Amino acid sequence: MFTSKKEIILNINKIIFSSLDIRDVYQTMSNELLKVIDFDRLSVTLISEDNNLFENFVLSKDYEDTALKEGVLYPMEGSLMKRVVQFREPVIVGDTSEGRFLTDVVLCKEGIRSRLGFPLEYKGKVIGSVNFGIKQKDYYSKKHIHFFSQIAPQLALAIENTRLFSKIKEAEKKYRDIIESSPDIIFECTNEGEFLLMSPAVEKITGYPADQFYRNRGYGLSLCHSDDQERVQNEIFLLLHGLRGILLDFEFRVIHKEGMIVWLSIEALPIKEGNTIVGIEGFCREITERKKLEELKNNLIRDVTHELKTPVAKIEMAVDMFERSLKTRSTGVPERGAQVQEILRNNIGRLKNSMKNILEISRLESGMEPLKVSNVSLNEVVKQVVSEMTGAATGKGNVVVNDMPSDLPTIRADREKIYQLLVHLIDNAIKFTEQGKISISARVLPDALEVTIGDTGRGLEEEPKKRVFEKFYKETPSAYGSGIGLAICKNIVQIHKGRIWVESKGKGMGSQFIFTLPLQRTVS
């Protein structure tokens, strides 16, 4: 079947623009081209941005076993392409064995004997070249140049389109990667509440997959905590009506699929088309952990304040009561005096104790105080503490039993700190035990000493068991004591690289406070 050259050119141009990526139709194009220009090797090479390299952009499929490979960059210097680009005109190589260009030498080894390089120009700039190669010597001539000059401009345009298209695809992929890997929820929605974008992070944060948001209009709002819904709705309203330019660090709660409360901080902007606001876009960051810490900090401040203010308040009220009794003489002044004295002494004692403990825990937590380590006999320290505290214990009808084995090895520790540790633990046991027994026992583990302070007192439920070592935690907020004693114990044990925990079978079942201190055995 005979086809005219004109038709072939038309056909080639059609093929060139049938795809956004020239590489997809390259093979079809070269087959069509073969009808009018013979070649064994056809490549399109493009100049790199700095003009020093060229990329073998695309190569005929049936010529893959070559030293100049597709997708690889080669130096411009000494290549046929350099010459084509420099003079902006086609170059014919009659015999590659003469080695005019470095690329001739390479291709000659592969059997290519003659070549034609054709510049590709786009908007007056040479962007690369099309290179024909054939195993026959002195093959290419002016007629080939004439014919191909009718295709080259279209090919250049198509290649430029391909490059642009790849750039867009690349940018789009980058954008998608950012959105998909972002730990924050990135979103876009219309003013009708329809989501145009909801990043996958939403599933990790709320438990609901993104497509649920795409499918249901206003789905985001329905997840809001009922106490926050109105605030959120109001902020969105302000954004959509141009009454607020930007929403920054707005914090609200949503309910996770599993029912937990999740705190989010949102930043959002209106999306404008011309002067019309058509939606909002922005991101939400999860801040639940931060909120929990804030709450913890606030509780801590509240508890310290309460602990320090209460005794001062009572001292003031006691003085006030005494003054009134002097004025009215309604009650016997001496009796009132004795009562007031008692209250004052109690509360000054409580205040002093709190202050001492606060200073102690601050010192421990700062980590600035070096341990004064020596060989410490736990038996000796326990004996001292027991004899000092038996008085306080018997006052509440308790017996203190020293059950320590007599043959315990000594440990390397700060004696003063170990003394404090035992005082706090035994004091704590006495405080919560009446008419009972407090016992101190120990055993030797392979690499540590384990000491148990047990009592038959009030015992602990699950929640307080978890929290007793927290600073200022008190199961009974109004109870006497600073709520720091056990936090100090934990600190002392930790700086000695030991462990401390509590065991209790529940209310009224007594408690066992157990700690370990490492044994440093000398290796002989």
Place this chain on the structure above:
Amino acid sequence: MKEILIIEDDQEMQEFYKDMLQGEQFTVTLASNADEGLKKAKEKNYDLVILDILMEGVTGDRIFAALRKDSRYRNVPVIMASALDEKTYRCFQALGNVSFLEKPFNKENLLGEIAKRL
């Protein structure tokens, strides 16, 4: 005579209440813990309840909530006494008809607050 229920677990605070309120024109009943307080509230219709916020066992906020569940106490005035300031307990406002009395308070403060609420 108006009836006042004071739920306060601190012995010394109880002494202050007794001292400040003796000889005044109302009957005062003291309860030393949450259970006792709620039990006493059921036995009689009090006109005013004074609550310590941080209390043994059940904290004041939970007693307060329990009290409001009882139809007779749905709207009885409650005074919450605490060494902490009102700000810390803003959430109690939701339970309605509540005021705060910061410790330390003197006889005038206490009587003034009671008079306002009765």
